[in-house]
Amino acid sequence: MKKSKLILGLSLVAISGLILVAADHVDAPAVSGTASDITDLYSFQGQDTNTIVFAVNTQGLLSPNATAAATFNENVMIEINIDNTGNNVEDLVIQAIRKGDKMYFFGPVAPGTPGTTSTIKTESAMGSVMITPYGAAPIISTENGMKFFAGPRDDPFFFDLGQFRAILGGTATAFNNPGTDTFAGTNVLAVVVEVPKTRLGTSNTINVWAETKRKQ
Numbered sequence: 001m002k003k004s005k006l007i008l009g010l011s012l013v014a015i016s017g018l019i020l021v022a023a024d025h026v027d028a029p030a031v032s033g034t035a036s037d038i039t040d041l042y043s044f045q046g047q048d049t050n051t052i053v054f055a056v057n058t059q060g061l062l063s064p065n066a067t068a069a070a071t072f073n074e075n076v077m078i079e080i081n082i083d084n085t086g087n088n089v090e091d092l093v094i095q096a097i098r099k100g101d102k103m104y105f106f107g108p109v110a111p112g113t114p115g116t117t118s119t120i121k122t123e124s125a126m127g128s129v130m131i132t133p134y135g136a137a138p139i140i141s142t143e144n145g146m147k148f149f150a151g152p153r154d155d156p157f158f159f160d161l162g163q164f165r166a167i168l169g170g171t172a173t174a175f176n177n178p179g180t181d182t183f184a185g186t187n188v189l190a191v192v193v194e195v196p197k198t199r200l201g202t203s204n205t206i207n208v209w210a211e212t213k214r215k216q
Contacts, residue, residue, distance in 0.1 A: 054193050062188065132150065
């Protein structure tokens with residue numbers, strides 16, 4: 001589970017370039033590298049200051065050759081959970097699931113049942129987008145005041161694994177600036193949705209986390 005806290009409203013507007021991220025590039029063997037493997041969740045204010053962007057990356061550490069063959073799984077739903085009451089229980093969800101060569105989006109909408117089991121909220125369909133092929137220009141669609149993207153992207157998470165190991169081993173003598181990007185040259189499959197703030201409730205603070213859920 002990936003979780004971050006996002007401050008909405010005037011406080012976010014006043015903090016230029018605020019980006020919140022939770023990252024995880026190591027998972028159990030049954031999950032790692034599959035469509036269920038979430039590497040990162042990003043939440044940040046859009047270029048339009050009245051919107052929030054959510055980006056969920058999956059299937060990390062893809063080489064260029066592996067990226068060309070990587071696909072979203074039609075039996076795996078990506079779900080962005082939003083808590084706008086501060087009790088760490090989702091009040092709204094945004095769901096994304098592939099069908100054919102498109103990614104379909106539902107919500108933000110109240111979940112049927114909070115927790116680990118979900119039902120696709122088909123009555124709250126908000127839009128779809130063609131999945132961008134590897135190497136192609138990004139395809140972005142706009143529907144119902146929201147923007148959508150799905151497809152391969154360069155892994156944006158910067159992590160110096162060698163320095164991290166040196167710190168754990170007690171051999172690091174100083175910080176590296178900027179360090180070595182261990183994930184350089186690798187890709188992820190990304191789902192991105194931009195949402196008007198007005199659709200996320202009236203609270204100035206929201207908690208955000210993402211899950212992948214497999215069809216049963």
